[in-house]
Amino acid sequence: MTTAPLRAPDTSGAVPGNAPAPGPLDQVAPFVQFGPDLLATALAEVPEDGVTEFTDSWHDLPADAHLGTATPYRFRRYGSFRLLPDRLEKLPHAAFFQDRTVNKVNGGVDRMFAPLDESVASGAALRTVVRTLFGRLPGPRTGIDTCGVHQIRVTATTDAEGHPAPEGVHQDGHSYVAQVLIRREDVEGAESTLYDLGRRRIHHALLTAPMETIVLDDRRVLHGVSPVRPAPGARTGVRDMLLVDFFPGPTG
Numbered sequence: 001m002t003t004a005p006l007r008a009p010d011t012s013g014a015v016p017g018n019a020p021a022p023g024p025l026d027q028v029a030p031f032v033q034f035g036p037d038l039l040a041t042a043l044a045e046v047p048e049d050g051v052t053e054f055t056d057s058w059h060d061l062p063a064d065a066h067l068g069t070a071t072p073y074r075f076r077r078y079g080s081f082r083l084l085p086d087r088l089e090k091l092p093h094a095a096f097f098q099d100r101t102v103n104k105v106n107g108g109v110d111r112m113f114a115p116l117d118e119s120v121a122s123g124a125a126l127r128t129v130v131r132t133l134f135g136r137l138p139g140p141r142t143g144i145d146t147c148g149v150h151q152i153r154v155t156a157t158t159d160a161e162g163h164p165a166p167e168g169v170h171q172d173g174h175s176y177v178a179q180v181l182i183r184r185e186d187v188e189g190a191e192s193t194l195y196d197l198g199r200r201r202i203h204h205a206l207l208t209a210p211m212e213t214i215v216l217d218d219r220r221v222l223h224g225v226s227p228v229r230p231a232p233g234a235r236t237g238v239r240d241m242l243l244v245d246f247f248p249g250p251t252g
C-alpha cells in the first residue's frame with residue numbers, strides 16, 4: 001500500500017462528525033483511508049439489530065438495469081438526502097445522472113435505480129455512517145449539504161467476472177466520495193487505486209474488512225477498481241459496497 005506524500009487530514013478527533021477542520025487544501029492529502037474501527041466505533045452507538053438490518057439489506061438489491069449485459073453482475077439501490085445537523089432529510093427519488101465527461105460508459109443518461117428501502121433510508125445506521133464520513137472529508141465542508149447514497153453489490157462467477165467500475169479509471173463528478181466495504185465473500189480482486197489528475201498512481205489498497213473506508217476528494221483524484229473474480233475453489237462471490245457522494249445541493 002502506498003500513500004500520497006501529503007499530510008493526511010487530522011483524524012484524531014474521537015467524536016464522529018466533529019473531526020477538526022482540515023488545513024489548507026494544498027497541504028491536505030486528497031484522500032484518506034480508514035480501517036474498520038472508525039465506522040465500527042460509530043455504529044456501536046446504534047442498536048445492534050439496526051446495524052444488522054442495514055448490512056443485511058444488501059441481500060435485497062435489484063439488478064442494475066443499465067448495465068447492458070445479458071447476465072447482471074451488479075445490483076444496486078440509490079437515494080439522496082439533504083444533510084441536516086440532526087438528521088438526513090430524504091429527497092424525492094430521482095434519476096442518477098453523471099456527465100459523459102466523467103462516465104464514458106453510462107454518462108449522459110438518467111439512470112433510474114431502485115430506491116433505498118425505507119428502513120435503510122430512515123435508519124440510525126445510515127445516518128450514523130453518513131454523519132461520520134461527513135466529519136472526515138479530506139478538505140473543506142463548506143457548502144457541502146447533500147449526499148447520494150448507493151448500495152451496490154457486484155457478483156463474480158466462474159463464468160463471468162464482475163466489474164465494480166466498468167468505466168475504468170474515472171471521477172464520479174461529485175465533491176467527495178466515500179467508499180465503504182460492507183461485505184466481501186469468496187472473491188479476489190477489487191483492488192482500489194487512486195490517481196492524481198495527471199493519472200499518476202498515488203494510492204493502492206485492497207479493502208478486506210467490513211467497514212474499511214476510503215474517502216476521496218473527487219475533484220483532485222481519479223479512481224478505479226479492478227474486476228472481481230471468485231476466490232479459488234469458489235463458484236460465486238460477492239462484494240458489497242456503500243458509496244456516499246457528497247456535493248452542494250441545488251441551493252447549496
Ligand SMILES: [Fe+2]
Nearest residue numbers: 165170171172
Ligand atoms: Fe466511481
